[in-house]
Amino acid sequence: MGMTIVEKILARASGQKSVKPGDVLEPEVDVAMSHENAALVINQYDEVFSGTGLETKLWNPDRIAIIFDHRVPAESSKTATNQKKIRNFVKKNGIKKFHDIRSDEGGICHQILAEYGYIRPGYVVVGTDSHTTTHGAFGAFSFGIGATEMASVWALGVVLNVEVPETIKIIVKGKLPENVYPKDLILHIIGKISAQGANFKVIEFHGDTIENMPMSGRLVLCNMSVEAGATSGIIPGDAETAGYLKAAGVTDKIENVLPDADAKYCGIIEIDASKLEPQIACPHTVDNVKPISEVKGVKIDQIVIGSCTNGRIDDLEIAAGILKGKKVARETRMLIFPASWSIYKDAMKKGYLEIFSESGAIIMNPGCGCCLGIHQGALGDGEVALSTTNRNFKGRMGNPKGEVYLCSPAVAAASAVAGYISSPVKGEN
């Protein structure tokens, strides 16, 4: 029987000829990523070895990546102390894929894994972050795990007791209309299948819309697959994947893992992208999605552009195009945080940062920051945010008495100028 991409990857990683949904495996891990929660992973890892009489020993420091992004620079002495502990661990264990709080190597973990070429098609990738699904954009099986599970990976190099997930095939056809972006597409999909529609399953994306989509857009789709509950999103590797990795400095041969023609899917969904309008996820669940025409006019206190979802250079380019020569509305504040320092510097060279600062927007340092209400950019009681980030749960942006709407960078920029939810399509407001 034919296999899906993830079934093929898991068969390879566990040394089997073929696997099927429900099989329990111990796949070998190619990349194991953590951020500041490595502090907890270190505790659990020490605990694993405690009482064994063994010295702690990482299975392979070269496959471990640690990137500081959730609280950079540290917002509290507690965080700074955790970061110091991780830095010492990294040094002691010779972990090279370490990205500290520096403008020559730093950024959000998911963007760093992508732009440093750490991922390849066919890899098994785990990360102590739910948005680890992002790397499915490279044709890898990439999923989030908890800190204790990561401690187990650090010690053994395999993920224990993985049940082969079923796969949903989503076929997207047609050209995205002007002002409609991959973010709108994934919000539409999440709204359609619900926040639990893909729980314990993989979403495999196909169709000409996906084939014609640059890596930046594919990263958006896979990043937010977890908001439908998916274990991972995945997109078959192709020339676009190889081209991106080559530009990232990868020189080894790229071998794509493609699904068999007779692979078995637990569901097939077809979507016509050519008829979409910009989409908005309304408070307080990501699947509460409406076309913009139904929510236009909601007054916004804070606009956010950034995150591992939509903080890449093309997102900033879209925003700069809309904000050029315009001002952020007087009663609205705008925060922009690029997904990495290399994007920040690229945006500086291209003049986008100047456009943003002339418009009244605040340019923040790359990191996760206000997306999850950890530091900076918290909402006041009763305030409303419109954000290109990935979650709008109650309390997400630091205040349970605030509301968060999610959208594309184009809608965010157009709404920043208007002061209320506003379409980027000219003449539609």
Next chain:
Amino acid sequence: MAKVVYKFGDDISTDAIYPGRYMATVLPTETPQFCFADYTELNKKLNSGEYPKGSVIIADNNFGCGSSREQAASTINGHELVVIAKNYARIFLQNSINLGLNLITCPDLEASVGDDIELEGKEVVNKTTGKRFGTLPLPEARMAIVEAGGLIPYTRKKVMEKYKV
């Protein structure tokens, strides 16, 4: 037997269970104080002991959706709450099993705050209404971890096998 102290709906996120602003706190000994921090009354009664250890919280679908933060499991574990939901999000479910948290999957449960709940074998019994409800087992793949008492002892055994201690 224990009382239901709170009834949640669908899609209770890890941000609701353990808000992001407390994520710098990681140790299981320290996370319980922030359990359901934005549900002010619930948090207060858990911390004061007015809701004793072993109390029951019930929820509908997709409990624990969102982030991979293990604090969401350790904070509930610290109060030794019994969680009964229709179903769970994947990472939260796995984190809970890894830490030995007692998650019960009961798709048809009918109960209200204040009801007395008893677990009898594979059934949840609502002693207040007299109704009994079937439960679903944890994923087969995870049973070995449950039986070992959590992922740390399970991994420790594997590490000792690997290095032939």
